[in-house]
Amino acid sequence: MSVNKIAPVGQGNGLHLVAFCCANSSAKAAELSKAPFEVDRVRVRLAQLACSSKIEVLHVLRALETGADGVALWTCPQDSCRFGRGCIRAAKRIERARRILEQIAVGGQRVFLQSLDPNDPDALDKALREATGRLVELGKSPLKTVGVK
Amino acid sequence: MIVAQAKDINEIADKLTNYEKILVAGCATCVAECMAGGEKEVAITASALRMALRLRGCQAQVAEVTADRQCEWELIEEIAPQVEAADVVVSLACGVGVACMWDRFEPKPIIPGVNTVFLGHREKPGLWLERCAACGDCTIDRTAGICPIARCAKSLQNGPCGGSTDGKCEIDPELDCAWHLIIERLKAMNQLDTLRENTPPRDWSTSRDGGPRRVVVEDVEE
Numbered sequence: 001m002s003v004n005k006i007a008p009v010g011q012g013n014g015l016h017l018v019a020f021c022c023a024n025s026s027a028k029a030a031e032l033s034k035a036p037f038e039v040d041r042v043r044v045r046l047a048q049l050a051c052s053s054k055i056e057v058l059h060v061l062r063a064l065e066t067g068a069d070g071v072a073l074w075t076c077p078q079d080s081c082r083f084g085r086g087c088i089r090a091a092k093r094i095e096r097a098r099r100i101l102e103q104i105a106v107g108g109q110r111v112f113l114q115s116l117d118p119n120d121p122d123a124l125d126k127a128l129r130e131a132t133g134r135l136v137e138l139g140k141s142p143l144k145t146v147g148v149k
Numbered sequence: 150m151i152v153a154q155a156k157d158i159n160e161i162a163d164k165l166t167n168y169e170k171i172l173v174a175g176c177a178t179c180v181a182e183c184m185a186g187g188e189k190e191v192a193i194t195a196s197a198l199r200m201a202l203r204l205r206g207c208q209a210q211v212a213e214v215t216a217d218r219q220c221e222w223e224l225i226e227e228i229a230p231q232v233e234a235a236d237v238v239v240s241l242a243c244g245v246g247v248a249c250m251w252d253r254f255e256p257k258p259i260i261p262g263v264n265t266v267f268l269g270h271r272e273k274p275g276l277w278l279e280r281c282a283a284c285g286d287c288t289i290d291r292t293a294g295i296c297p298i299a300r301c302a303k304s305l306q307n308g309p310c311g312g313s314t315d316g317k318c319e320i321d322p323e324l325d326c327a328w329h330l331i332i333e334r335l336k337a338m339n340q341l342d343t344l345r346e347n348t349p350p351r352d353w354s355t356s357r358d359g360g361p362r363r364v365v366v367e368d369v370e371e
Contacts, residue, residue: 058192061197061200062196104197106200146203146206
């Protein structure tokens with residue numbers, strides 16, 4: 001899959017992925033963060049971070065609370081993090097967010113964490129496809145399917 | 150400072166299912182420092198509660214506020230409008246803050262959102278350690294600044310107990326033996342002889358054994 005095959009937002013399948021990408025890990029992140037788009041009919045909103053460690057637990061929770069079905073964070077590999085320990089810190093925050101989501105039965109598996117190979121120009125495309133594929137398997141967030149008293 | 154730890158979200162959510170207007174109230178002092186109850190934790194807790202309650206089929210509004218302190222009447226008063234507007238408050242303050250909130254806003258239910266754990270300090274990012282047991286009779290100078298009441302598992306006044314191995318406590322191999330640390334520090338100060346003097350049994354009435362304690366500063370008391 002290449003960036004060219006990423007579609008503009010259409011009907012979609014009702015699944016939403018909010019993705020965060022370290023600005024240093026993919027040159028394509030800047031282009032893709034301009035507007036929402038679709039991959040495999042999953043609507044994706046991508047935001048660049050100056051470093052993956054800028055991710056906060058709250059970013060993940062709020063995304064799911066306000067309608068996302070999944071959240072992805074793409075970091076640099078540990079040995080090429082420009083800020084040394086950025087991706088390690090990011091992983092710890094993602095782990096905490098997953099723990100909270102497990103506690104409340106939304107499911108920690110809806111949060112994807114992956115490092116992008118800096119030598120692979122298609123790394124972001126592959127990660128996008130993997131995340132959207134996993135999200136299609138998981139289906140809609142339980143927050144969207146629950147009835148309210 | 151007072152160190153606290155977040156409770157499981159479900160433990161809190163289970164108590165909130167019959168309320169419509171919920172306020173998560175943080176405290177910007179000790180519990181903010183130990184990352185259990187400051188503004189950031191209020192936002193995380195509120196978001197998690199909104200999701201947890203939605204999954205329980207509850208349609209509740211969860212608002213957020215953070216007081217500078219929940220243990221000072223003047224500062225509690227600053228968040229009074231938000232508290233008054235809520236049916237129930239989840240306080241992320243320490244137990245002192247929760248108790249003060251009850252005193253001020255009775256009969257409004259104030260539910261603790263954190264567990265108050267100990268008096269301690271931040272050893273390094275992400276790690277807080279107990280350093281004081283608030284026993285009411287501080288003699289920490291005798292033990293070179295290492296409190297055996299707070300840091301020895303047996304609170305021994307004349308240690309060590311003989312159960313330590315390689316400087317670690319027998320109850321936890323990751324826990325430093327307080328008396329090992331005391332001896333090493335006094336040795337480095339060339340003051341090991343001070344331990345020849347036996348410390349007499351302690352009067353625990355200054356601690357919890359004497360019941361709830363109070364401090365009066367007469368020249369400012371009104």
